Amino acid sequence: MAGVSAGAGQQAATPGATRGGTSLKSPDGLLELSVSAGKSLSYTVRLDTEILVRDAKLGLQLADGTELGANVKVAAAEHRRVDDTWENPWGKRRKVRDQFNEMRVTLRQQRPEGRAFEVLFRAYNDGVAFRYVLPAQPGLGSFVIERERTEFAFGGDYPCFAGQQEQGFHGPQEWEFKPGALSQLKPEAVVGLPLLIHTPLAWVAVGEADLRDWAGMWLCGAPDLKAGAKGGVTLGTRLAPRPDHKGLVAGVTPHASPWRALLIGRNAGRLIESDLILNLAAPCQLADTSWIRPGKMAWDHWWSGDVKMDTATIKEYIQLAADMGWPYQLVDWQWYGPFNKPEADITKVNPALDMDEARRFAKEKGVRLWLWLYHSDVERTADLDRVLALYEQWGIAGIKIDFMDRDDQPMVNWYETITRAAAAHHLMVNFHGAFKTSGFNRTYPNQITREGILGNEYNRWSARVTPEHKLTLPFTRFLEGPADFTPGGFLNRQPAKFKADGGAAEVQGTRAAELALFVLYDSPVCCVCDAPGHYRDQPGADFLKVVPTVWDDTRVLDAEVGRHLVMARRSGDQWFLGGMTDSSAREISIKLDFLPKGRWRLRLWKDALDSGENAEHLDTLERVVTASDTLTLSMAPAGGCVGWFQPQEASAP
Numbered sequence: 001m002a003g004v005s006a007g008a009g010q011q012a013a014t015p016g017a018t019r020g021g022t023s024l025k026s027p028d029g030l031l032e033l034s035v036s037a038g039k040s041l042s043y044t045v046r047l048d049t050e051i052l053v054r055d056a057k058l059g060l061q062l063a064d065g066t067e068l069g070a071n072v073k074v075a076a077a078e079h080r081r082v083d084d085t086w087e088n089p090w091g092k093r094r095k096v097r098d099q100f101n102e103m104r105v106t107l108r109q110q111r112p113e114g115r116a117f118e119v120l121f122r123a124y125n126d127g128v129a130f131r132y133v134l135p136a137q138p139g140l141g142s143f144v145i146e147r148e149r150t151e152f153a154f155g156g157d158y159p160c161f162a163g164q165q166e167q168g169f170h171g172p173q174e175w176e177f178k179p180g181a182l183s184q185l186k187p188e189a190v191v192g193l194p195l196l197i198h199t200p201l202a203w204v205a206v207g208e209a210d211l212r213d214w215a216g217m218w219l220c221g222a223p224d225l226k227a228g229a230k231g232g233v234t235l236g237t238r239l240a241p242r243p244d245h246k247g248l249v250a251g252v253t254p255h256a257s258p259w260r261a262l263l264i265g266r267n268a269g270r271l272i273e274s275d276l277i278l279n280l281a282a283p284c285q286l287a288d289t290s291w292i293r294p295g296k297m298a299w300d301h302w303w304s305g306d307v308k309m310d311t312a313t314i315k316e317y318i319q320l321a322a323d324m325g326w327p328y329q330l331v332d333w334q335w336y337g338p339f340n341k342p343e344a345d346i347t348k349v350n351p352a353l354d355m356d357e358a359r360r361f362a363k364e365k366g367v368r369l370w371l372w373l374y375h376s377d378v379e380r381t382a383d384l385d386r387v388l389a390l391y392e393q394w395g396i397a398g399i400k401i402d403f404m405d406r407d408d409q410p411m412v413n414w415y416e417t418i419t420r421a422a423a424a425h426h427l428m429v430n431f432h433g434a435f436k437t438s439g440f441n442r443t444y445p446n447q448i449t450r451e452g453i454l455g456n457e458y459n460r461w462s463a464r465v466t467p468e469h470k471l472t473l474p475f476t477r478f479l480e481g482p483a484d485f486t487p488g489g490f491l492n493r494q495p496a497k498f499k500a501d502g503g504a505a506e507v508q509g510t511r512a513a514e515l516a517l518f519v520l521y522d523s524p525v526c527c528v529c530d531a532p533g534h535y536r537d538q539p540g541a542d543f544l545k546v547v548p549t550v551w552d553d554t555r556v557l558d559a560e561v562g563r564h565l566v567m568a569r570r571s572g573d574q575w576f577l578g579g580m581t582d583s584s585a586r587e588i589s590i591k592l593d594f595l596p597k598g599r600w601r602l603r604l605w606k607d608a609l610d611s612g613e614n615a616e617h618l619d620t621l622e623r624v625v626t627a628s629d630t631l632t633l634s635m636a637p638a639g640g641c642v643g644w645f646q647p648q649e650a651s652a653p
Contacts, residue, residue: 021075024103026123032530033128041069047201056153063144063247068117076106090524092554098279100124103251126274129261134251144247153234157183161210163197169240172405172433174454177476182233191219194479205263205271205479208282211438215239215248216407219404230538240408249409268475269556281439292446294524294550297328304531309334311354320532325545331369339374346377375444377405378628388425398428399578405577407435419444437481449523453477455485458501458528467509467582467638472562487517488528491617510615512539514609518547519578539618555594567593577643581635588633595627599648611636
């Protein structure tokens with residue numbers, strides 16, 4: 001498996017790499033990671049010389065009884081520095097700086113004598129990370145991992161935002177990240193990533209990156225065994241077990257684990273700006289990416305009633321995409337008839353749908369189609385390459401595969417197999433019923449977005465998609481990568497007036513707040529949820545024609561987890577602003593010093609005076625501004641705003 005060199009496709013160790021001690025500092029010198037070996041292997045992280053993570057254990061337990069990390073000595077520690085830049089056309093920042101200091105620690109067991117392994121550590125200015133490396137060696141040609149002993153040991157019972165899976169390791173990773181304390185995470189818990197922690201020194205998000213040929217990592221409470229520690233809380237790790245009951249991870253050497261990452265920011269907004277997860281992921285494995293194109297996508301009738309799989313309905317949504325200037329339209333479930341059944345055939349079209357006519361009409365309108373697939377129907381397909389070649393012949397842009405609901409090692413590998421196969425036929429992929437992204441969208445950018453999020457669909461049957469939930473996601477789930485939240489509900493309601501309705505789905509929050517999701521959330525292909533009739537001649541629909549889905553730069557201007565967020569994003573020579581608040585009205589003053597010098601024409605979509613009662617109402621205004629101006633944003637309860645800044649000489653919208 002790739003990932004056993006200096007970081008899964010990252011630069012190899014340079015000739016100038018040096019051997020030295022077992023501590024490592026970030027390029028700016030403010031973060032320090034040190035390693036201790038002996039009876040156990042552990043690491044400590046300091047910020048400004050103050051301890052952030054204390055003596056947290058590292059190790060892997062193998063099925064043959066070996067405890068990698070127990071009774072070890074440091075055989076070598078090799079250091080190197082990297083300062084590189086790479087281009088990301090599908091993210092929150094086009095030019096990504098990858099600057100870190102690295103330490104490769106080679107460890108050798110003392111009892112039994114001789115077995116070696118490595119831990120690769122990195123320190124960035126915005127966090128630290130480490131991964132286990134199992135080199136090829138006599139007696140370790142293959143391995144089975146029974147337990148990962150990685151710990152995260154914090155000095156106090158700090159506030160946190162945690163998402164727990166109720167069905168053990170099985171499920172679609174769709175949850176709220178609820179506020180609580182670290183001590184509330186029990187040893188039997190299955191806590192998803194990232195876990196957001198507010199320490200006295202900084203905000204810390206525990207995540208993982210480059211999840212390939214391994215099982216997904218989860219967290220749980222663990223006893224604090226540190227002598228003299230008072231009030232500390234230690235978190236342990238859990239891995240999703242293999243369905244074949246052959247341990248947690250099985251493989252051959254050389255082999256590397258995913259990165260275990262700590263994103264660290266003085267304030268929570270710095271975590272949103274971080275590219276740490278992407279920097280840790282293996283670089284792009286595709287030779288040609290010119291065909292991978294971002295954009296918005298209409299979503300056939302599922303959101304606004306139920307599936308109506310007929311030609312007239314599909315053409316109606318294709319027309320919506322064309323009218324809005326969106327490049328895609330999703331043909332959702334039932335296009336091939338009954339699904340998740342032995343007789344299901346993902347090459348046969350439901351007789352109610354004239355696929356040839358739908359494709360012809362879409363081509364005429366300049367719109368390309370995506371197709372929904374149930375994962376078991378894909379798994380049963382004997383010749384998947386033939387099917388994907390057929391989709392390519394049809395002119396299909398991408399496939400949405402649903403209901404996997406697992407992140408064990410075989411399923412993680414299945415994601416990669418499918419994504420590679422799709423890329424060979426110029427198909428993008430959107431996994432639903434999925435696990436978190438973990439930087440995989442850098443390695444295979446045709447895996448353009450995925451779910452793994454409690455998104456707008458839950459409005460059809462629950463009241464769980466609250467303003468507070470929506471204002472927690474940028475500081476949690478989105479730290480791991482893009483997510484298909486499916487924003488754009490135009491039946492806007494104040495939370496007290498909201499009702500779950502599967503026939504005409506409403507959303508909590510004002511119209512302006514819903515528009516803000518298109519700026520605050522990351523999804524290079526963004527599925528817009530509502531029906532054509534709900535957009536036609538509606539205030540704010542014009543914003544959905546102009547807002548991009550990928551960005552050249554991202555700035556967090558004001559932020560408080562679960563309460564409010566204001567961000568500015570650049571696309572070419574234009575800037576977009578998004579702001580949102582919780583169930584409380586809020587007024588925030590924003591300096592426009594992110595703008596370059598000159599005069600800028602601002603168009604602002606904002607809450608109306610009565611949006612606190614009539615959430616669908618919004619006002620627009622236009623004015624000329626400069627970088628020296630301050631903009632006051634007045635947001636209704638559950639409200640928001642969006643802005644579009646164009647250079648003064650740009651043409652009118």
